[in-house]
Amino acid sequence: MHATAFAPPPRDIAADRPTPGIALTANVAGQEGLLPPAALALLVSLHRAIEPERQARLAARRQRQAFFDAGGLPDFRDDTRSIRESDWTVAPLPAALQDRRVEITGPVDPKMVINALNSGAKVFMADFEDSTSPTWHNLLTGQRALIGAVKGDLTFTAPATDGVPGKRYALKPRDEQAVLLVRPRGWHLDEKHVRVDGAPMAGGLFDIAVFAFHNARALMAQDRGPYFYLPKLQSMEEAALWETALSHIEATLGLPHGQMKVTVLIETLPAVFEMHEILHALRDRIVGLNCGRWDYIFSYLKTFRRHADKVLPERSQVTMTQPFLKAYSELLIQTCHRRGAHAMGGMAAQIPIGHDEAANEQAMARVRADKLREVTAGHDGTWVAHPALIPIARAIFDEHMPQPHQHHVLREDVLVTRDDLIRPSFGTITRAGFEGNVEVCVRYLAAWLDGNGCVPIHWLMEDAATAEISRTQIWQWLHTHDLHLADGTLIDDALLQRTLAALPARLGDHGKLPGGARIAEAIALLDELSRADELAEFLTLPAYERID
Known part of the structure; x- marks a missing residue:
């Protein structure tokens, strides 16, 4: 990127002192221009x-x-x-x-x-x-x-x-x-x-x-x-x-x-x-x-x-x-x-x-x-x-x-x-719908962990909000007693494990996907979140611990 160049803050006594009370735990080029003492x-x-x-x-x-x-x-x-x-x-x-x-x-x-x-x-x-x-x-x-x-x-x-x-x-x-x-x-x-x-x-x-x-x-x-x-x-x-x-x-x-x-x-x-x-x-x-x-x-x-x-x-x-x-x-x-x-x-x-x-x-x-x-x-x-x-x-x-x-x-x-x-809407949970939720979660999580928060998947632009729908539905379906797919299959951990196990082959060459190198990590995280007794408030909270 070529954009505005950042000059350092004016050289005075205050500029040479750390700002009391604040600590930055990371550093990138140009950071001092973006975060001068006054900021x-x-x-x-x-x-x-x-x-x-x-x-x-x-x-x-x-x-x-x-x-x-x-x-x-x-x-x-x-x-x-x-x-x-x-x-x-x-x-x-x-x-x-x-x-x-x-x-x-x-x-x-x-x-x-x-x-x-x-x-x-x-x-x-x-x-x-x-x-x-x-x-x-x-x-x-x-x-x-x-x-x-x-x-x-x-x-x-x-x-x-x-x-x-x-x-x-x-x-x-x-x-x-x-x-x-x-x-x-x-x-x-x-x-x-x-x-x-x-x-x-x-x-x-x-x-x-x-x-x-x-x-x-x-x-x-x-x-x-x-x-x-x-x-x-x-x-x-x-x-x-x-x-x-x-x-x-x-x-x-x-x-x-x-x-x-x-x-x-x-x-x-x-x-x-x-x-x-x-x-x-x-x-x-x-x-x-x-x-x-x-x-x-x-x-x-x-x-x-x-x-x-x-x-x-x-x-x-x-x-x-x-x-x-x-x-x-x-x-x-x-x-x-x-x-x-x-x-x-x-x-x-x-x-x-x-x-x-x-x-x-x-x-x-x-x-x-x-x-x-x-x-x-x-x-x-x-x-x-x-x-x-x-x-x-x-x-x-x-x-x-x-x-x-x-x-x-x-x-x-x-x-x-x-x-x-x-008042809820009523409908069905198809096998394609269940597997689609799993795929969206995994692919989005992998990309997000790799630094990409906006991912095209099956001709829809997925972001954290749409991934949250998929992730929360999986958790709720698994934790609601006696819930079945439209074809009669019980929605349980065994179904989730089969779907997760089959996903890498379904996705094909991971190298062509955003965050493809982190697919396995995303699968493990979705598995952990889906089987947990408590629903994580936001997908991005545990995922944030894994970046930077």
């Missing part, structure tokens, strides 16, 4: 201000999950009824985020950043979370790429092949680029390479603080933010903690309060019962909510992992037309538009199938149907994983949403109850 001081102050409450919020998650495991059900909160029933709106939306009809997402490597910003989408979400394997190299390379993108001088040259120079990538003029949003890691993820007062700091705080330190003032001058997507919130208190963190960063960097704008992904089952409250907690800076459908399905599975009456069928049958997912998306639209915020639709994960025209047309027809469902329901925009899907999604939204958004679609017809949001 480290911001990380220290932010950690000390936020970490005690972050740990309290994570403990509250565990307590709530214990309630669910004992048979409890999520519901709307009595103590926040006044927030839901009173009239208020969020702060006015910035001009750059008025029209978000098509957004593309992807990891933060330089080539992806350039291609996504040049893609023709309205927004690019640069993802430090579900599509980035958080090696120290990946994180700092991503931060460096985003600094170059904000300055406008980011370029990338692909490696030469057989003596032929690699292709050079460069950014289009700024007025032709997508608006940049950054997704940090969720509250549950540590950054083990940065320790403050002996403890790892929150990965998401590291991601946002470093990005803001380098880019906030430039983005403010461009009327481009900084803007963020906040992932995996489970409660209004977790949203309020982000408000505290962002206000702290603004005050430290001398930014106006509310300068940093956010969109929140509603991708956990507990959060869908607190959407008004989450908007209210962030009302000075929030611009919308997003239907993070894949993580939402994962959260449904995890929330009800001990509920035998709420086992879902195989992943391919759990579509947004299922009643509990339809209720979720329509309630999100109603909630956002009542409060003056965008209601963003979900991800189309399909990848064009270049070698099979008929199969490709079937896949693209599914994309069109999904985007038509979203825009006619009242969504203000949607997500795609591949640039080739942008024209498809944009054409549908242009036809049905000629204005920048459709906040006027209030969906007062929507009446969603607690039971509507938790």
